[in-house]
Amino acid sequence: MSRPVTVGVDGSPGGVAAAEWAARESALRGVPLRIVYAEQRPGAATIRHSNPEARRRWAEELLTEAVEAVRQEHPSLEIETRHLSGEPAEVLAHEAAEAALLVLGSRGLGGVRGFLLGSVGMATISVTERPVVLVRAPGRLDAPNRAALAAPSRAVVVGVDLDRFFGPLLDFAFGEAAVRGEQVLALHGWSIPPVVRDASALVRAEREMGPDIARRLTEGLRPWRQKFPSVDLVERPCVGGPAQLLLHAAEGADLVVVGRRVRRGSLGTHIGSVTHAVIHHCAAPVAVIAHE
Known part of the structure; x- marks a missing residue:
């Protein structure tokens, strides 16, 4: 079975740009696209205030929106979604091990030339040996x-x-x-x-x-x-x-x-x-x- 192109999304503009880039890459390679949302487990200080059902609905909506956005340009692309729980960098690195490559978004710095990769992106790069592609969000x-x-x-x-x-x-x-x-x-x-x-x-x-x-x-x-x-x-x-x-x-x-x-x-x-x-x-x- 062909390794999929896997993309991590988090609801940010960078995640949307990453999903669009990953979809084009999947189409070029002729392999499935896997869209992953890694939900960090609530810590002890916040778990009593967390609402698991609300978090689940938000994650499902996020993944559905990502699929719908990709389908507009790639209607015949095979797409799989995964809602996983754990430390995002570790979850994404585990998913990357099964993938042809992992795609992540980056946050823009507005008018400053440059962008921030972010702690999750840097940590993910550090713990996976699969290719990781970083895609900048549209911005100024x-x-x-x-x-x-x-x-x-x-x-x-x-x-x-x-x-x-x-x-x-x-x-x-x-x-x-x-x-x-x-x-x-x-x-x-x-x-x-x-x-x-x-x-x-x-x-x-x-x-x-x-x-x-x-x-x-x-x-x-x-x-x-x-x-x-x-x-x-x-x-x-x-x-x-x-x-x-x-x-x-x-x-x-x-x-x-x-x-x-x-x-x-x-x-x-x-x-x-x-x-x-x-x-x-x-x-x-x-x-x-x-x-x-």
Whole structure:
């Protein structure tokens, strides 16, 4: 049986945007959509004031509204709903284990460029090794982002760190591009040695180092170019910080793919500075892929 695309909803605009994105993804993949509402159990201080029947009715209405909204664009899509109880991050991570990917919404910050992932979203990412896609709720955007969203580039953007294993990120990015009929934009940000101080030395260093870095990027991407011959691949090694390069390239992109390291020891999960910046400041949907 095909793994479904699972989306968590909570009644927020971000949840609605996530459900719509997840429905499109389900249709593209030809798999069912599973809509989940995770209800946190009332604590000891609040349980006497809680009304289980009212909470149940509200959850059922929420799920019904989500299904009805999705049905408008995807009338033939197979949809399942689940109303579950427990810590939301743990419930969603458990559901993600059965899914092709998990989709969550993010809260906008109004006029500030950027958005909050929220504690549930961050905790869920930390405890699941399945791909998690974060979708920003519609809201007020600055002029550059409005223009970008109005004219999507039809690209899947992925950051490549040549010093670490990036296979899972590329597997996901190329797979998404293949089902969407889009190109992959593979970015690698690199830095000039700090000893270079004047402009002429900077240009010389970039001229000397650039070809070798471009060659390494091409060689690293060769297996995916061969595995996905129908996907148009654009390689872009650039001088600059990876986070800023990704955020710039993401304007108008359909999807941005970043990674997080899985740690088996007592230190727990690791969400690096680049991924942290992208998931909190990118207007495009962001896929977070766990890797060793």
